[in-house]
Amino acid sequence: MNIKTRTVNDVIILDVSGKITLGEGTQALRGEIRKLLDEGQKKLLLNMGEVSYVDSSGIGELVSAFTTTSNKGGSLKLLNLTKKLQELLSITKLLTVFDVHEDETKALASF
Amino acid sequence: MGISSNNIEVSLGSSFEYLDLLQSLTDSITSMMGFDTDTAYWIGMSVRESVINAMSHGNKLDISKKVDIRYEVSESQLAIQVDDQGNGFDPQSIADPLDPQNLLKPSGRGIFYMRSFMDEVLMCKRPEGGMQLRMMKRLAQK
Numbered sequence: 001m002n003i004k005t006r007t008v009n010d011v012i013i014l015d016v017s018g019k020i021t022l023g024e025g026t027q028a029l030r031g032e033i034r035k036l037l038d039e040g041q042k043k044l045l046l047n048m049g050e051v052s053y054v055d056s057s058g059i060g061e062l063v064s065a066f067t068t069t070s071n072k073g074g075s076l077k078l079l080n081l082t083k084k085l086q087e088l089l090s091i092t093k094l095l096t097v098f099d100v101h102e103d104e105t106k107a108l109a110s111f
Numbered sequence: 112m113g114i115s116s117n118n119i120e121v122s123l124g125s126s127f128e129y130l131d132l133l134q135s136l137t138d139s140i141t142s143m144m145g146f147d148t149d150t151a152y153w154i155g156m157s158v159r160e161s162v163i164n165a166m167s168h169g170n171k172l173d174i175s176k177k178v179d180i181r182y183e184v185s186e187s188q189l190a191i192q193v194d195d196q197g198n199g200f201d202p203q204s205i206a207d208p209l210d211p212q213n214l215l216k217p218s219g220r221g222i223f224y225m226r227s228f229m230d231e232v233l234m235c236k237r238p239e240g241g242m243q244l245r246m247m248k249r250l251a252q253k
Contacts, residue, residue, distance in 0.1 A: 022127060
């Protein structure tokens with residue numbers, strides 16, 4: 001998995017690509033989120049458009065990222081879900097938890 | 112790995128480094144059987160989730176303990192059996208990930224996904240010890 005970050009206004013966009021699966025993928029995501037929160041960032045947008053595979057551990061890591069960010073007074077939102085990821089979140093009722101966007105400009109405006 | 116009639120059997124030590132190898136095997140079998148791309152994807156994920164559970168929760172990642180995977184291929188369906196050498200558990204004790212109090216838990220969705228994507232999922236303790244999970248997916252009628 002690869003994560004590239006960019007900043008638009010005060011929102012950090014994480015362009016995530018590759019697999020978010022048990023082990024390396026979930027650890028990399030966790031590490032990046034913690035680093036940004038430790039730096040005091042509060043508005044995180046995960047761009048998932050180039051994510052090729054997510055397993056249940058990856059879904060769990062997204063949930064952890066969401067709760068960790070919320071507990072620190074921040075906000076984590078999702079952008080460009082793939083069809084498969086949308087289904088994994090939908091059947092576990094997590095689409096009711098996450099704020100999900102398909103358009104980056106609208107996503108940025110929602111913070 | 113052994114092939115007898117239409118069964119394909121693999122025995123793996125409990126290490127996640129084998130997961131990609133197993134994924135390739137599952138993808139090859141589902142492709143050979145003619146499953147559509149989406150269904151093959153979900154079967155692959157279900158096998159992956161079941162083997163992760165067997166290695167971690169069952170065998171506690173003890174590399175010397177095996178996870179045995181058997182693919183039973185027929186014209187109408189694919190059945191997959193996953194056996195571990197752990198202590199086993201009561202399938203009734205599995206928490207519902209859709210329960211509001213479990214919704215934000217970081218784990219506990221693997222078996223739910225298997226049940227969602229496969230036509231049948233059965234779990235039982237093996238008399239000789241360990242847990243056995245069997246799941247099945249029917250081929251769509253052409």
